[in-house]
Amino acid sequence: MKPPSDPQKTNPNKPCPERxxxxxxxxxxxxxxxxxxxxxxxxxNLAMQTWTIQKLLNWVTEYLTGKGIDSPRLxxxxxxxxxxxxxRIDLYTQFDKPVAKQxxxxxxxxxxxxxEQEPIPYLxxxxxFYSLELNVTPDCMIPRPETELLVERAIEFLRNRPDRNSxxxxxxxxxxxSNGARPGTxxxxxxxxxxxxxxxxxxxxxxxxxxxxxxxxxxxxxVAAGNVEKxxxxxxxxxxxGDLFDPIVPQLDVDKLVPDSARGFDLIVCNPPYVxxxxxxxxxxxxxxxxxxxxxxxxxxxxxxxxxxxxKADQFLKPDxxxxxEIGYAQGPAVRELLEQTGAFPxxxxxxxxxxxxxxxxxxxxxxxxxxx
Numbered sequence: 001m002k003p004p005s006d007p008q009k010t011n012p013n014k015p016c017p018e019r020x021x022x023x024x025x026x027x028x029x030x031x032x033x034x035x036x037x038x039x040x041x042x043x044x045n046l047a048m049q050t051w052t053i054q055k056l057l058n059w060v061t062e063y064l065t066g067k068g069i070d071s072p073r074l075x076x077x078x079x080x081x082x083x084x085x086x087x088r089i090d091l092y093t094q095f096d097k098p099v100a101k102q103x104x105x106x107x108x109x110x111x112x113x114x115x116e117q118e119p120i121p122y123l124x125x126x127x128x129f130y131s132l133e134l135n136v137t138p139d140c141m142i143p144r145p146e147t148e149l150l151v152e153r154a155i156e157f158l159r160n161r162p163d164r165n166s167x168x169x170x171x172x173x174x175x176x177x178s179n180g181a182r183p184g185t186x187x188x189x190x191x192x193x194x195x196x197x198x199x200x201x202x203x204x205x206x207x208x209x210x211x212x213x214x215x216x217x218x219x220x221x222x223v224a225a226g227n228v229e230k231x232x233x234x235x236x237x238x239x240x241x242g243d244l245f246d247p248i249v250p251q252l253d254v255d256k257l258v259p260d261s262a263r264g265f266d267l268i269v270c271n272p273p274y275v276x277x278x279x280x281x282x283x284x285x286x287x288x289x290x291x292x293x294x295x296x297x298x299x300x301x302x303x304x305x306x307x308x309x310x311x312k313a314d315q316f317l318k319p320d321x322x323x324x325x326e327i328g329y330a331q332g333p334a335v336r337e338l339l340e341q342t343g344a345f346p347x348x349x350x351x352x353x354x355x356x357x358x359x360x361x362x363x364x365x366x367x368x369x370x371x372x373x
Contacts, residue, residue, distance in 0.1 A: 051104060054095040056080055060111055067115040075120045082124040083107045117286040130201040134227050139219035141295040143197040146353050147271055150326045150360055151201045153351070154269050157322055157362075158186050158206050161266070184208045189316060191244050191270040191309060192216075194295060196224030196237070198269055203233045211237045212265075214247050217294060244305075245312050264318040270309055271326040276302035279328075302328055306335055314344040317365050325361040332358035339363045 057076050064072035077088045083106050084091075084099070099107075110123050121127035121142045126135050129143040130151050136142055185208050190199040193213035203209050215221050218241045228237045240247035275283070275296045287296070298304045306325065313323045323345070327335050332350035339348050345363035353359035 051099045052095065053080065053084070053091050053097050053099060056099060056107070057091060060107075063111060064114060067117075069114060069117075075114060078120050078124055079107060079110050079114065083110065117284075117289065119286050119290055122290060129197045130205070132197075132201060132204060132231065134195055134197055134200065135223055135230065136195050137219075137223050138290060139217065139292065140195040140223050141291050143195065146359055147198065147326055148201075149351070149353055150269060150271060150324055151198055151205075153360055153362060154188070154198070154202055154267060154324055155205050157267060157324070158188070158202075158209060161186070161320070185210055186266040187264075188212075189245075189248070189265045189268045190214070191268065192272045192295075192305070193224055193239070194220050194271075196227045196239070198271060199224070199237050200227050200231050200233060202269070203236050204231055209236065212240060212248060213237060214240045214242055214244065216241070216243045217292070220292075220295070244308060245316060248316070264316055264321065266318055266321050268309075268313055268317060268321075268323045270305075270324070272305035272309065273298040274302045274305065274326075274328045274331060276300060276328075301334070302331065303334055303338070306331075306338055310335075310338045310342060313363075314342060314365065319365060320367040321365050323361075323363045323365075325363075327358050327361050329357035329359075332361065335361045 057073075057080060060076035060079065061073045064075050069075055077091060080086075081088045081091055083103050086094070113123060114120060119142055121136045122138055125137065126133055127142055128134070130148050134143065186206075188199075188202060188209050188211045190196075190202075190211055190213040193199055193215045196213060199211045199213040203211055213224065215224065221239050221241050224239055228234055228239065242248075273294065273296050275298060277297075277300045279302065280288070280293075280297050283296070298306075306327075309325070310323070317323065323339075325335065327350075336348055336350055339345050339361065344365055346366050347364040349362045350358055351360040351362065
């Protein structure tokens with residue numbers, strides 16, 4: 001029996017769809033290999049390849065996608081806008097603009113490092129937090145979107161404290177004026193401030209806040225100082241180097257800001273290290289290999305810093321003040337127990353984030369009886 005005829009053989013001029021698709025795939029693949037070689041090879045020839053903003057955006061996005069980098073398009077925009085000193089929106093209004101070889105050399109290095117999981121904020125030296133641009137370096141942790149919930153709750157607490165309009169509150173305001181503070185001033189302590197993201201965000205969004213921020217790392221405090229100056233907050237944020245409460249000496253520091261009749265802070269906020277031994281070993285490469293261990297690791301169970309903060313917090317809080325802590329995704333019950341053991345916080349709340357993970361512990365101190373009379 002005669003086998004069926006091969007249409008490609010019987011009509012050699014008729015294209016085969018399957019072979020056509022394979023040919024297009026091979027062309028695309030070779031094109032990508034050429035782009036990869038010409039760009040990532042240190043000796044690429046600009047005469048052979050003209051790189052426009054659009055071409056670079058598309059290629060860097062595809063390269064970072066292949067490397068498994070989160071948000072590859074955003075990362076490509078951030079890297080390219082940094083190298084070209086342009087706003088991200090300007091990249092799209094100058095799509096056809098050629099990029100000079102000197103700038104390509106800089107981008108080449110950054111893209112390779114990004115492909116090796118080095119965090120984009122460290123590569124460009126800045127990040128966005130609570131709609132604010134902040135400087136960051138490997139000396140401090142990169143602020144996370146989840147921490148914005150802590151800032152939001154802190155600002156809400158400061159704005160809505162019921163005793164601010166009471167007779168006692170008016171008295172404290174008058175005493176605040178005599179101590180050089182403006183009427184309605186509230187006093188905040190930010191422990192483990194890092195790059196200063198929480199302190200800066202609170203101060204920018206609550207003008208009546210006066211803040212003391214501490215950190216054990218002087219290099220991180222240098223970054224925080226840059227952010228405080230960048231946002232013109234030097235008159236309202238004081239930075240102190242030391243371990244948690246250690247650099248705060250009540251008779252020398254707090255009393256300079258807080259009236260004698262109501263010593264202490266209205267609010268203490270803290271986003272401490274809270275990664276356990278087991279969690280640290282399983283951190284993603286871009287965190288474990290690049291972010292400072294001292295800002296991440298907190299003992300076998302991840303609760304070491306919470307124990308120390310909670311043990312002393314009551315001594316530094318006014319009556320009716322609050323302690324707010326960022327916590328790990330499943331640390332709510334353990335942190336609640338630590339707070340309950342002090343007997344100083346009759347109202348304790350564990351709040352979850354948008355991913356339904358434990359994120360914020362809010363502990364409010366008992367009111368003083370004479371404030372209610």
